Amino acid sequence: MAQVTQPQPGPEAEEVRLGIAIRAYRTMRRMTLRSLAAEAGASPSFISQLEHGRTSVSVGMLRRIAGALGITVADLFAPGASVGHRVVRHADRPELPAGPGTRKYLITPRPLQNLEIYGGEFDPGASTGDEPYAHGDAQEIFMVLRGRIVLCLGPAESAACHELAAGDTSEYRTSTPHRMVNEGSEPAEVLWIISPPTRTGA
The missing domain is CATH 1.10.260.40 (lambda repressor-like DNA-binding domains)
Incomplete structure (x- = not known):
């Protein structure tokens, strides 16, 4: 044939x-x-x-x-770029630049509309950086899924710090300087949920 x-x-x-x-x-x-x-x-x-x-x-x-x-x-x-309902597999999550001992992933499929969700992993002693950072002016919810994280809100010299365990959350504006650090002896896993998207990440 x-x-x-x-x-x-x-x-x-x-x-x-x-x-x-x-x-x-x-x-x-x-x-x-x-x-x-x-x-x-x-x-x-x-x-x-x-x-x-x-x-x-x-x-x-x-x-x-x-x-x-x-x-x-x-x-x-990309194949299926025009499909409205999209699935992001765990292995296919885009990894974003992060500091030593920290891994950050975009969970929400692009294009971002009303919110964006990032996942993060912190090795013991790892943090988001030495200084607090801010981005845009949206609502951000930070949630610890596993381990313990110290979340500091406000300028470094006057920050209010909170120790969060698995299941704990905190809400703040992305314009508020913030910093996260894993001061525990076990890895930690977290989520950042931001609405509306700030385009500059969590």
Whole structure:
């Protein structure tokens, strides 16, 4: 039996798929054409043509569009990018830069909409850094899943520190300087839940 060769998608098909992905992510983010265009530095008519697969786009512009959507360029070309219901497997969670002895993962699938959730692991003695940090001005809930964490809120010289055990939570604004440290002898696992997303992480 002769083998049937499937036709390879041409540039037009790629542009159509890219447009569908951009429109799907924009809809998930509840962004208008105008708001996406403003954040990406493009015109609404260009974004409209791009979403309908009627024009090509430079790498630089594509990066700006992806950034405005809260995703990466690779996300736009991933299989199933236009699927609304998404699953993030434990092994596939994106790992974010963190300090020595600390691991941080993005749990919520992109694009981030109303909230973002990060998971973290602290080895004994590990912390988020020597100095408290802040990001944006959103509501943040910090929860200890395993182990014990000391959470300090406020500037370093006047911070209020709380020891949290598994199941304990704390709520504060992301604009409040905060620092976490594992002063125990066992690894600790935590969650950061932030609403709305601050785009700069937990």
